[in-house]
Amino acid sequence: MNFKRRMTMIAAAVMVAGLAAGCGSSSGEDNATSIPTVETNATLNEKLPQAIRDVGKLNVATDATYPPMQFFDTDGKTMIGFEIDMGNALGDLLGVKMDWTNLSAASIPPGLEGGRFDLALTSAQDLPERREVMTFVDYFKVGSSLLIEAGNPKDVADLKSMCGRPLGVQAGTAQLMYLEDHTSDCPEGQAIQIRTFPTNDAAVTSLRAGQVDAVFSQDNANAHIVKQTSGQFEMLSDSYEPTPVGIVLKKGSPLTGVLHEAMSELVTTDTYSKIVEKWGLGNNVVDTVTINNGEA
Structure with a gap:
């Protein structure tokens, strides 16, 4: 960028x-x-x-x-x-x-x-x-991490595994900046399909509806969602760019x-x-x- x-x-x-x-x-x-x-x-x-x-x-x-x-x-x-x-x-x-x-x-x-x-x-x-x-x-x-559906039905392993797939992220965030700075990490023609949302809540709703395979957000936000949604979601352990x-x-x-x-x-x-x-x-x-x- x-x-x-x-x-x-x-x-x-x-x-x-x-x-x-x-x-x-x-x-x-x-x-x-x-x-x-x-x-x-x-x-x-x-x-x-x-x-x-x-x-x-x-x-x-x-x-x-x-x-x-x-x-x-x-x-x-x-x-x-x-x-x-x-x-x-x-x-x-x-x-x-x-x-x-x-x-x-x-x-x-x-x-x-x-x-x-x-x-x-x-x-x-x-x-x-x-x-x-x-x-x-x-x-x-x-740090930043990936939020996924419980049980990981889309088989998401890490950010690299999101190449060529839809990933939700809130507009204007450090997480979006990180994704845009690392677009070259994916093979040519298989870039992450970044889907931006006005709020992280909207991104999570899209994940629940199956419109994205994961949501990229702050660790603490993802942990809160996991705790408050009674097993609907889980977060992957990898943490990116702690700041x-x-x-x-x-x-x-x-x-x-x-x-x-x-x-x-x-x-x-x-x-x-x-x-x-x-x-x-x-x-x-x-x-x-x-x-x-x-x-x-």
Whole structure:
């Protein structure tokens, strides 16, 4: 994929990761793990820009369609998930309210660029190409994997086995970028038949209907679908291109340093481990918070 096309994709829907809302959901993964109360750190609060301290809040963008990271509870109104809990803990530590806005992924990059939002928490994978326009404070990691029908009736072994076959993927995702970058891995004339969908939920629906042979999405999304659909699906063990996930900021944001400090404090306390435990994401933790995967 050429640079111009990639940057267009980034601007259009850089932070989409996928969703599985139509595949069932649960509050806290049916886990009663208690999250410790987070006290405000006055020193960190003082490092926030004065304008934010004056209003007492951070405007946070998210695409609440991606359990277990962020999604709506059964009431259809309350946002829950790993990143919602982490974001709210971050706000408590900084002494500000996190004012969440749910909107389409394509609206998030211009919202950050135009100053409508201070940050985004939307399971965004930190890729070098994305750093052309954004900064990431990384505190999590994910890989990509294949979701298939239970029992593997289409005999899917790995991505290579998908050459010449239909594969579902959400538009605008890191997973789609990965597939387009690896089209040459298949024999000539047998490229993967990439079928893009507006949401990962739609891709999974297509898999259920037999229209695609597998869905390529984040590991944590696929694991959630397997757990919530009572044996309809399974995921293959191969994980592709593990990458960090981070808070997303406009490039050059004055919040970068203080959010790095604050998230670093949370990661070294029980808060991080308890939220991870609550959402069953122990395989995705990091020991150290970095900026742009440690390259900044």
